[in-house]
Amino acid sequence: MADIFSIVGSALDAQNTRMGVIASNLANADSVTPPGGTPYRAHEVVFQPTPLDGPNGEDADSGQIATDSSSPDAASAAPDLGVRVVGTVLSNATPAKNYNPGSPYADATGYVTGSNVSQVGQMVDLIDASNSYGAAVAVLQQAGRVDQQMLSSFEVS
Template sequence: MSDIFSIVGSSLDAQNARMGAIASNLANADSVAAPGTAPYRAHEVVFEASPLDPTDSDSDGTSTNDTTADDPGVSVLGTVLSNAAPKTTYDPSSPYADAQGYVTGSNVDPVHQMVDLIDSSNSYSASVAVLQQADRVDQQLLSSFQVS
């Protein structure tokens, strides 16, 4: 039963990191770069699944609890920068315009970020629901052993 708490906890941590990256991206969605400098590029969080170790099972296929491997769940490997092209707009009157009159802005797509935020929020909520259900199961198990 401790694996469920490890898995759900890692999921909550991963979605928290993803929502943090999305918040940063949305905060920089309208940023522009001075000529000769790189514009802000959207950050994308990279996850990795840490599955249960298949060598940790008995001959009948049931799992044993004497694992020495990493906890199962999701781990955040880090963030990568989006490869999407930066946005350019023609505005020769801007102080950020280059010699041709173009202003280079971030490559953040706010609509895509909002969809990712909804997805991350739903994943977070689902993980919380699993945690609550696991807690209810634990409470019922403990109450079944109580003597009246």
Template sequence: MSGIFSIIGSALNAQDLRLGAISSNLANASSVAAPGEQPYRAHELVFQAQPVADGEGGNGGTDDLSGDSQLGVQVVATVQSNAPPTRKYDPGSPYADQAGYVTSSNVSPVDEMVNMIDSSNSYSASVAMLQQASRIDQQMISSFQVT
């Protein structure tokens, strides 16, 4: 059963990192760049299935004799969104370029809120799985107790 805890732990860690990136994006959603500078670009995480350790140091992440690895999730990179920055005509702004446009981040608050809900739901599902796995462990232990 320790393999399931490693898998769930990797999922919780990945969603925690994803929520951190989302909060950074939301904090910079309305940031603007001075003329000639690059605006803030939304950060996106890249997930990848990775073998997880079994927690006992024994079989290196295999859960049976066939050698099948237990796969968890790992954040392998953080990339910047390739969406174009937002440009708004505001010739009175000190951040306006020669044409009168202010360049701001490419963060879409609506998209980030959807991502936050998705990440929060994934986190909650992982916690529910962790609780269920723990209950199963407790039931197995109690079934071996002599009364």
């Protein structure tokens, strides 16, 4: 049960990073680029399951998952997995092109190239990240209540 805090903590960190990336994308949604420049491309967070340090998790010295195949419970002694952000990738969506021949950023054909950030898509991702964050907080709160109930069961009346 103690590992639940590590697992949920890793999820909170990952969703916090995701929300930061979304905020950066939204801040650059209306950016434009001069002709010949590279437009802003939306970043997308990449998550990876990762073993947690501990008795059933990653061996801190070797980086290998600790398993004991000679144990009868070896199959059930799977490592506790958390989540980590391994990086971001750039979206391959097409950059926006708007016809505005009077803009100083317009190319020879009168089009201004902007970012490929979909504000609607980013807001959907933000709602999803926020809901995931809220669910993780609810799990932490429930785990705390279970711990309190367990401790109170040992109280002498």
